Amino acid sequence: MSLVDILSADRTVSRRTFIKGVIAAGATASSATYLFRSPAMARAQGAPGAVERLVTLNVNGQQRRVDVLPQETLGMTLRYKLGLTGTKFGCDRAECGACSVLLDGVPHYACSLLTHQVRDRQIITIEGLASPGGDLHPVQQAVYDEAGFQCAFCAPGFIMAMVGALQVNPNPTREEMAQALSGNLCRCADYDKILTSAMRAAEYTRLQA
């Protein structure tokens, strides 16, 4: 079963079956391996089926060329191939939001996007918010001014979600802000301060506009 077949099936394929299926097909891999096979091994197996491709991704305003496997998630590509470790894996299963990035300005879970699917989209990660000169994005500045977050493992995901939310609704109530951020977990339970930071972020965003 090829990747195309899998993706166009009526979604009855489980994630586990999918990944195993691709492994069985002998997927090739790129050089900076993490999860996937080294090129030498793949060649030795004369792998049929899914093929790696060199793609161009638009990440943080830059064009990045990278080898990407069909089953590779955006989170994997960002963290393990592009050196952008700010995006975190909390669960790798779309249950916590720590891996949130912006795709054309809309928050998405990077653990649950295939990199191949997002080749033509504008991807912004936490590393792409501050200016090249180091000036913080208004949302980051707001978090700083309120000393938001504790262990901060959830912070990059929350901040990206805030940026995305404020692009849609720059003048939210505190309840609306909570709704917009409901895709992100904070185990330290810093939610009260995170919301206060987010409301200040809204204020700074409006001022900047």
Next chain:
Amino acid sequence: MSDDRLIGTNHVPKDLIAKITGRARYAEDFRAEGMVFAKILSSPVPSGRVRRLDASAALDMEGVLGIITADDVPEVSGNAEPILTNRPLYQGQPIAAVAAVDETTAAEAVERIQLDIQRLPFALDPLDSLIEGGPDGRDEGNVFQDGEVSRLKWSQAEMDRFEGEAFPEDLPVTDEWSIGDLDAAFAASDLTIEEGIVFQSQTHHPLESRSALAYWRNGRVHIHCSTQSVSQTRRAFAGTLEMDEEDVVVVGEYCGGAFGSKIRGSLTDLIPAYLSRKVGRPVMLRVTRDEETAFGRARPGFQGWIKLGIRSDGKVLAVDSLVIQDNGPFGRSGDMAMVGNVMSLAYQPEAMRHRATPVYTNTPPRAAQRAPGGLQAGAMVEPLLDRAAEELGLDRLDVMKINAPRGRARFGPNQNELTSAFVPEAVDRIRELFRWDEKKEWNGRTNGSKVTGVGVGYAPFVGGSSGFDGLMVVRPDGKLYIHQGIGNLGTHSMLDTARAANDVLNHPWEETEVVWGDTGKGLPWSSTQSGSQTTHAHTRANHATATLLKERLQEIAAMDLGGSPADYDVGGGRVFRVGSPGTGLSFAQAAARAMELGSAFDGHELAEDLDPMTVHAVERIAGQGLVAAAKDNYSHDGSTWSSVITACVVEVDRETGVIDLQEIVSVTDCGTVLNPRSLAAQVHGGVIQGMSSALLERWAFDTRWGANSNRRFYTAKPITILDVPSRPLEFAALDMADPETPVGARGIGEPPVGAGAAALVSAVNNALGQHVNRTPITPDKVVALLEGARPGYRRMQTHV
């Protein structure tokens, strides 16, 4: 002195920019040249014996570098937990680990290992093990008593008493203590309350899993891990690896949450260390969320009884408690002892008996979880005082105040004294801040299907140790470098405690660098970041060290500029003559002089009472400036505890059982406040975590196969941003200094958890006009209660 003290002021933690720009590196963010990847073969059964493990097919795979099994790691004895095992005692326990060039290959290699494992009887519920003929969680027995694993069984008659309707006076237990005359105290009571109590086990589930990277270089091992404490982790790892501390480098700059599950790192952090040594490559072990449920630690659950004897004015005269602890397979969790101490302290009874037994089960291993024993006390016992207040016709806060510890209150089997407590003042403050007298009238008020409940709860917990070291150096650049062996788990204590030094030296925070996270940089011996002890321990250590540094500055000034050291003062980055501030030396000049003078000025001569780790840390920086290293030898007379009282308003929907948090207010007695905003975060965060436990968190085991179905956040969802009130949380700190510590500050991380749970349970009880004594209070339980099915003392159908 000056009004510019840093202690008591907000500051933005210096590491926040790194955190919010993605530059902060947690364990899994590190890379090493030639790094390979590990995957764990874990036990599929809750109790088993490996008869055969054949890894040949795995090792034959291209790209597989090697495997480690129990033979490759130290053997353990008694009830200690091994790193790898052939006798797994819980489902998910690591049996072996494989290293390969990529994770997929490692995972496939694990699948190819032929594992013949004999399935053995297992125990999930302590009561299933305690009953005569029931399975034992360990080979040697089912309980821990007098320093060893042994066997304790109850007859059916004894079990019937435990599971019956009345408080069981007499049952065999492993641990017991008592004070005072219990019979007399109950005889003098006007009201006796007996309740079965249960608290659920719950996984720590920090958002960052405990991934770890290890490599060896020139005989030294470097371990990047997620840990609460840095210096103490280094010592623990060195002990297990049987190496000199000097040859163990721990990097733990940021820890993405732990709550007690990573106090000295994790056992699994050593899996990549052993694998790396064997295969000769750096090894990265990425731990999945499923694995976090299996070996990421959990809080022990309790089943038991409480009997309270209360006088007509609300004073608790007698406490008789019995706790059966679900201990997991290893060690003995301190929760069962701590819950007794907490009750003893919180209620100050004239007489008390506390009985407890730790029972081994084949469930995930336990560790202290934020307020071990304290959260349980808050959720299980505090609400009983609500019942007492109601039956005696008293105001709940009056009952809280009459019992509250004050001054050098005593507690526990040895009746130890506190250093201080100002809890009655905290009761007065919450009454005022929350407007208790007005809001308690809202109880039972309906709004359609919803009913309002107003509740309050009190929780104390430990908050301070002493006797640790500080290390700081003024370098020729004129800056003050404070070395902290403290871990960075998000409480900000790593930075807040450094400011105690700034106040002694009257030194600007902007001219201060905090050095932390990498033992290779020379970090002193520190406390663990657990038990809320760091704020107390390290304000003291930094105060002592800064005091020594100040003396050295004064000595140098006197030497160079004349007079005696007492003629000089320190401030603003200078040491200067009192009354003639133009005469003096800058910190930069003093540093240069120290390097010329050597000996006790630049770290080449040290006090004799420093911990060896501190001595070695100084060796790294000796000669590089004005160096001061000192041990906290300040007196510490008494046991240091802090308290939180939380009040809340909830709305319970009687049709759906959903509980809506509307308002939460807390007051804390934790000594001098270091950083108001960080303190608020600890209080509010802890309160919400406590409410999360009381509302949501539990396990559900398949009793046939011993499998835990709460493997990930989907099935173990902690409280979310939608659950917290939209109205911002409020708090106040008494800010009354503890007299037994120079900076006056006590710890705060843990007391809020019990207070939050207690307040929540209290509010729900008051809303429903019923008595919920079993958490988590999930919607189905509320609905069942309202329909008259009262959960009580009986054995549950499913182990949760």
